[in-house]
Ligand SMILES: O=C(O)CCC(=O)C(=O)O
């Protein structure tokens with residue numbers, strides 16, 4: 001970075017974040033729930049390691065969601081070799097979900113839960129993949145435990161031709177305190193990348209908020225998902241699939257050219273600030289798993 005690049009602003013509640021459709025909400029949970037949630041979730045949630053490009057992602061993950069009466073369940077597709085199995089909402093996560101829905105004014109039926117075990121755990125810069133996210137809804141990240149920083153950075157092509165010449169891209173830092181909820185609007189997701197960078201500072205140099213819970217953080221990324229898999233996991237339907245309804249659901253596809261096509265679409269969503277959802281995702285995809293073979 002050139003020496004005269006100003007430090008990115010640190011933003012919080014009431015500030016214009018990203019495209020202005022994003023915000024930070026403090027004290028999302030009542031104090032008793034916020035107090036107990038971290039330890040309860042450590043016990044109640046079925047934590048997994050997840051693999052991406054053959055390596056472990058640097059955090060523990062779990063996926064929970066709401067199954068319909070007929071057994072079908074929401075599916076959130078993103079590039080990973082294999083996602084953990086979806087389980088029903090565990091007790092504490094259910095309670096958190098209720099509070100989130102009250103503030104958001106729309107339902108959320110799916111959550112990716114992540115445990116950042118220390119400052120060394122992180123999530124690299126990305127845009128959320130929205131083929132399965134109900135259009136016009138918001139994605140939220142509830143934070144529990146140690147405070148970490150959400151970094152937003154404008155996509156490279158967002159500056160136009162100026163962006164090519166090494167002009168620093170606008171970036172914003174949003175510290176995410178315990179018991180806060182970061183609301184990511186889909187406009188912001190289209191134009192900006194977001195990350196939780198690792199924090200390699202020695203523990204004793206961190207603030208009390210950053211040292212909270214021994215530096216461990218749990219985040220819950222709730223989404224309103226519009227794509228579903230049938231209970232037998234054989235067929236797929238809904239917003240991001242080729243078939244719209246349960247009755248017309250089509251068999252899921254594993255691997256093949258279709259998988260390569262969806263991965264290419266995900267790449268575009270990471271890169272293009274004028275990402276055209278209808279053109280890229282409009283016809284739907286029935287791909288379920290990406291195997292390591294396809295990713296290499
Ligand atoms: O841990 C967080 O708050 C961010 C997680 C995230 O960006 C994601 O799961 O897509």
Ligand SMILES: [Fe+2]
Nearest residue numbers: 126127128194
């Ligand atoms: Fe994300």
